[in-house]
Amino acid sequence: MRKIYIAVVLTLLLLQGYAQQIPVLSQYMFNGLVINPAYSGSKDFMSATLMVRKQWAGFNGSPSTQNASIHGPLRKKKVGLGLMISNDNIGITNQTDVYASYAYHLPLQRGKLSFGLQGGVSYFKSVFSELNYWDANDPIYLQQSLTNLQPNFGAGAYYYQEKMYAGFSIPQLISYDSIQPVNFYKETVHHQARHYYLNAGYIFEVNREFIVRPSFLVKYVLHAPVQYDLNLNLLLSNIFWVGASYRSSDAIVAIFEYQVNRKLRIGYSFDYTLTRIRNYSSGSHEIMIGYDFGYNILRMKTPRYF
Numbered sequence: 001m002r003k004i005y006i007a008v009v010l011t012l013l014l015l016q017g018y019a020q021q022i023p024v025l026s027q028y029m030f031n032g033l034v035i036n037p038a039y040s041g042s043k044d045f046m047s048a049t050l051m052v053r054k055q056w057a058g059f060n061g062s063p064s065t066q067n068a069s070i071h072g073p074l075r076k077k078k079v080g081l082g083l084m085i086s087n088d089n090i091g092i093t094n095q096t097d098v099y100a101s102y103a104y105h106l107p108l109q110r111g112k113l114s115f116g117l118q119g120g121v122s123y124f125k126s127v128f129s130e131l132n133y134w135d136a137n138d139p140i141y142l143q144q145s146l147t148n149l150q151p152n153f154g155a156g157a158y159y160y161q162e163k164m165y166a167g168f169s170i171p172q173l174i175s176y177d178s179i180q181p182v183n184f185y186k187e188t189v190h191h192q193a194r195h196y197y198l199n200a201g202y203i204f205e206v207n208r209e210f211i212v213r214p215s216f217l218v219k220y221v222l223h224a225p226v227q228y229d230l231n232l233n234l235l236l237s238n239i240f241w242v243g244a245s246y247r248s249s250d251a252i253v254a255i256f257e258y259q260v261n262r263k264l265r266i267g268y269s270f271d272y273t274l275t276r277i278r279n280y281s282s283g284s285h286e287i288m289i290g291y292d293f294g295y296n297i298l299r300m301k302t303p304r305y306f
Contacts, residue, residue: 022171022172022195023053023063023065023067023086023088024053024055024063024065025051025053025065025067025286026053026245026247026253026255026269026271026284026286027051027255027257027267027269027286027288028217029201029213029215029217029231029233029306030049030241030257030265030267030288030290030306031047031049031051031069031288031290032158032165032167032199032306033049033069033071033082033084033101034051034067034069034084034086035167035169035171035197035199035217036116036156036158036167036168036169036171036197036199037082037099037101037102037103037116037117037118037154037155037156037169037171038103038114038115038116038155038156038157038158038167038169039071039080039082039103039114039116039156039158039167040071040072040080040081040082040101040102040103040114040116041071041072041073041074041077041079041080041081041082041103041105041114042073042080042103042105042112042114042158042160043071043072043073043292043304044073044077044294044304045072045073045292045293045294046070046071046072046292046293046294047070047071047072047290047291047292048068048069048070048290048291048292048293049067049068049069049070049288049289049290049291050066050067050068050288050289050290051065051066051067051068051286051287051288052065052066052067052286052287052288053065053066053067053284053285053286053287054284054285054286055271055284056273056277056280056281056283056284057281057282057283057284057285058280058281058282059277059280059281061090061091061092062090062281063088063089063090064088064089064090065086065087065088065089066086066087066088067084067085067086067087068084068085068086069082069083069084069085070082070083071083071101072294073105077105078104078105078106078107079102079103079104079105080101080102080103080104080105080114080116081100081101081102081103082100082101082102082103082118083099083100083101084097084098084099084100084101084118085097085098085099092126092127092128092130092131093124093125093126094124094125094126095122095123095124096122096123097120097121097122097123098120098121099118099119099120099154099171100118100119100120101116101117101118102116102117102118103115103116103117103158104116110161111159111160111161111162111164112159112160112161113157113158113159114157114158114159114160115155115156115157116155116156116157116158116169117153117154117155118153118154118155118171119151119152119153119154120151120152120153121149121150121151121152122149122150122151122152122172122192123147123148123149123150124146124147124148124149124150125145125146125147126145126146126147127144127145128144128145128146129144129145150174150176150192151174152172152173152174152192153172153173153174154169154170154171154172154173155169155170155173156168156169156170156171156197157169160306162203163202163203163205163305164200164201164202164203165200165201165306166199166200166201167197167198167199167200168196168197168198169196169197170194170195170196170197171195171197172192172194172195173194174192174194175192175193175194176191176192176193193221193222194221194222195219195220195221196219196220196221197217197218197219198217198218199215199216199217199218200215200216201213201214201215201216201231201306202214202215203305203306208238209236209237209238210234210235210236211234211235211238211305212232212233212234212235213231213232213233213234213235213243213305213306214230214231214232214233215231215232215233216228216229216230216231217229217231225248225249226248227247227248227249227250228247228248229245229246229247229248230245230246231243231244231245231255232244232245233255235305238259239258239259240256240257240258240259241255241256241257241258241259241267242255242256243255243256247271249274249275250273250274250275251271251272251273251274251284252271252272252274253269253270253271253272254269254270254272255267255268255269256268256269257288262292263291263292263293264289264290264291265288265289265290265291265292266287266288266289266290267287267288267289267290268285268286268287268288269285269286269288270283270284270285270286271283271284271285271286
């Protein structure tokens with residue numbers, strides 16, 4: 001009964017817009033498109049990624065996420081295009097996002113500066129008949145389900161060179177939450193809030209067989225605590241990524257990735273929860289499959305580290 005109660009509380013927090021809503025993915029550093037549209041086309045080839053996550057395994061009503069994306073440059077390499085489809089389920093609420101992205105990459109004396117835009121829609125569906133509720137007279141529970149289709153667009157900037165990167169993005173600029181400034185408010189329980197991301201990373205090449213990549217990500221949404229990730233990943237023999245992350249007030253993450261060949265890579269991460277949820281959950285699991293292809297992939301002499 002207590003598990004059901006906690007799941008309901010989490011769902012209501014999400015519906016009211018007081019929690020971070022964009023799905024949490026622990027292996028975002030291997031696919032920057034999930035947080036920044038300006039990442040589109042930043043590689044010299046096409047890259048497709050599938051990520052499947054089960055958060056707080058064993059916890060009733062816990063989030064589950066599936067994310068598929070593809071992006072790549074046009075022939076002249078100054079323009080990148082991308083597409084991302086994501087499905088996220090928590091408690092009684094399911095959210096499906098479909099977004100296309102465009103990025104322009106401006107060559108600089110060192111590296112490139114990319115400006116990106118994305119646009120699409122988010123579809124929300126909440127099934128109230130699955131709830132155990134106590135206030136039978138509340139009119140919101142008289143309907144079996146509630147759906148909303150909310151269009152949105154986002155923007156970002158991304159600077160990168162061979163051994164470093166930095167980015168800032170607002171993936172969804174339109175806010176459907178009346179408590180946020182500059183919002184488009186609708187009478188709905190699905191209050192989509194504006195999120196802000198800042199991230200950066202650097203490559204230390206100890207030798208050809210040992211690469212160190214520290215990075216960080218800062219996430220912010222109004223009326224929620226600022227959250228940050230501190231990451232350290234090691235690349236061994238250009239084949240194995242081994243790393244760890246600390247997500248503030250949330251979890252410690254172990255990360256593994258195996259480069260099967262020049263095109264295929266497989267990753268796995270495990271989150272050990274630091275909050276009281278660990279008393280009800282065995283942790284969070286995430287699997288990633290990436291496939292790179294295109295006219296330059298087999299000609300590359302050095303790997304791309306991000």
